[in-house]
Amino acid sequence: xxxxxxxxxxxxxxxxxxxxxxxxxxxxxxxxxxxxxxxxxxxxxxxxxxxxxxxxxxxxxxxxxxxxxxxxxxxxxxxxxxxxxxxxxxxxxxxxxxxxxxxxxxxxxxxxxxxxxxxxxxxxxxxxxxxxxxxxxxxxxxxxxxxxxxxxxxxxxxxxxxxxxxxxxxxxxxxxxxxxxxxxxxxxxxxxxxxxxxxxxxxxxxxxxxxxxxxxxxxxxxxxxxxxxxxxxxxxxxxxxx
Amino acid sequence: xxxxxxxxxxxxxxxxxxxxxxxxxxxxxxxxxxxxxxxxxxxxxxxxxxxxxxxxxxxxxxxxxxxxxxxxxxxxxxxxxxxxxxxxxxxxxxxxxxxxxxxxxxxxxxxxxxxxxxxxxxxxxxxxxxxxxxxxxxxxxxxxxxxxxxxxxxxxxxxxxxxxxxxxxxxxxxxxxxxxxxxxxxxxxxxxxxxxxxxxxxxxxxxxxxxxxxxxxxxxxxxxxxxxxxxxxxxxx
Numbered sequence: 001x002x003x004x005x006x007x008x009x010x011x012x013x014x015x016x017x018x019x020x021x022x023x024x025x026x027x028x029x030x031x032x033x034x035x036x037x038x039x040x041x042x043x044x045x046x047x048x049x050x051x052x053x054x055x056x057x058x059x060x061x062x063x064x065x066x067x068x069x070x071x072x073x074x075x076x077x078x079x080x081x082x083x084x085x086x087x088x089x090x091x092x093x094x095x096x097x098x099x100x101x102x103x104x105x106x107x108x109x110x111x112x113x114x115x116x117x118x119x120x121x122x123x124x125x126x127x128x129x130x131x132x133x134x135x136x137x138x139x140x141x142x143x144x145x146x147x148x149x150x151x152x153x154x155x156x157x158x159x160x161x162x163x164x165x166x167x168x169x170x171x172x173x174x175x176x177x178x179x180x181x182x183x184x185x186x187x188x189x190x191x192x193x194x195x196x197x198x199x200x201x202x203x204x205x206x207x208x209x210x211x212x213x214x215x216x217x218x219x220x221x222x223x224x225x226x227x228x229x230x231x232x233x234x235x236x237x238x239x240x241x242x
Numbered sequence: 243x244x245x246x247x248x249x250x251x252x253x254x255x256x257x258x259x260x261x262x263x264x265x266x267x268x269x270x271x272x273x274x275x276x277x278x279x280x281x282x283x284x285x286x287x288x289x290x291x292x293x294x295x296x297x298x299x300x301x302x303x304x305x306x307x308x309x310x311x312x313x314x315x316x317x318x319x320x321x322x323x324x325x326x327x328x329x330x331x332x333x334x335x336x337x338x339x340x341x342x343x344x345x346x347x348x349x350x351x352x353x354x355x356x357x358x359x360x361x362x363x364x365x366x367x368x369x370x371x372x373x374x375x376x377x378x379x380x381x382x383x384x385x386x387x388x389x390x391x392x393x394x395x396x397x398x399x400x401x402x403x404x405x406x407x408x409x410x411x412x413x414x415x416x417x418x419x420x421x422x423x424x425x426x427x428x429x430x431x432x433x434x435x436x437x438x439x440x441x442x443x444x445x446x447x448x449x450x451x452x453x454x455x456x457x458x459x460x461x462x463x464x465x466x467x468x469x470x471x472x473x474x475x476x477x478x479x
């Protein structure tokens with residue numbers, strides 16, 4: 001269905017980013033980079049299939065025409081909308097990481113010009129300014145922060161499968177995941193190595209991930225950082241009845 | 243005029259005037275240093291690119307690639323392969339997707355045709371990581387044998403094999419069993435890997451291998467250095 005997405009977007013007369021839909025074709029074909037165009041009011045004007053995966057949906061879903069506050073928890077949606085508006089107001093690119101289903105995704109929020117000879121927003125049939133949001137799994141150890149980009153931070157964390165852990169266990173997981181040994185992690189967290197071992201065992205039982213290196217691997221894949229454990233847990237996605 | 247446009251020198255270059263829509267997006271994605279966006283024509287001439295392309299392919303900011311051929315930067319075997327992909331896309335109008343290893347990192351690259359305005363040009367978007375959804379039916383998946391392991395070429399074949407296995411989170415004993423070697427031999431190799439690449443612990447290895455999406459079968463593939471050596475030399479100046 002959505003496999004034929006390029007033609008689907010042309011069917012609706014949707015021409016996005018410039019006079020033609022070449023970028024729609026490029027994003028629709030891309031299986032690793034999520035792309036969404038969201039207007040000033042939070043309405044999702046365009047998205048590709050990878051964006052669905054980023055937010056925990058499969059191919060059969062569609063966000064098109066939906067508002068961020070229909071899709072997400074009100075607090076999460078309002079934060080998202082504020083970033084988009086901030087990006088538009090300042091005409092600046094923003095970078096922010098979200099954690100969805102326990103997995104870090106990096107968003108780059110790019111303002112789209114609302115007018116001008118090659119106005120992307122007007123080409124999309126929207127009279128409202130829009131942002132182009134690109135998202136990808138962020139598992140790089142040290143990502144360089146680009147110049148001219150404002151880095152903002154989320155207040156929330158959607159733990160997904162990690163929500164079986166207690167707050168303390170989550171912290172232990174994140175710290176061990178950075179590659180610290182048990183004694184090092186115990187000093188870091190100011191608890192006894194014995195207590196830490198107990199947490200580690202329980203994490204192993206709950207997640208099926210045991211052994212220091214397997215924990216490092218899992219945490220690296222998720223992109224989980226110790227600072228994330230201070231965020232407010234939230235279930236980011238609303239249930240959508242289709 | 244948007245900040246995205248004014249922030250980029252691309253819009254002032256003559257080549258970019260040929261493809262304004264594209265340049266608009268190359269400009270727009272100027273802030274994405276981990277996403278490479280390039281516009282390349284079917285002869286392999288680079289029309290436009292963003293900062294992500296510079297960061298990923300290792301050319302400094304002060305050095306313009308616009309109007310240059312891939313063959314000037316890439317070894318012939320890679321430039322030829324890339325030109326074939328570009329020609330396939332521009333002639334068929336179908337996008338292709340390639341998952342490849344470039345400088346010891348898994349990249350996902352999608353090559354799409356540009357529209358009527360620039361029929362001989364393709365849009366090449368690369369980002370780290372593999373595909374997260376199935377490649378769409380209308381997109382052709384292309385395999386490549388060209389594996390660029392970058393700094394890992396300092397390792398012996400055996401060391402590379404061990405690095406990749408340890409990197410999956412396997413214990414020393416699991417690796418030694420799999421390779422029919424003693425634990426001590428694996429440990430010795432592990433130390434040698436650490437010395438060569440600067441990994442102090444096994445966790446460093448796991449983080450490196452995992453975050454770069456490297457998998458064990460890479461040690462059985464032929465390694466190629468994609469960029470010509472002198473690009474790196476220029477870059478270091």
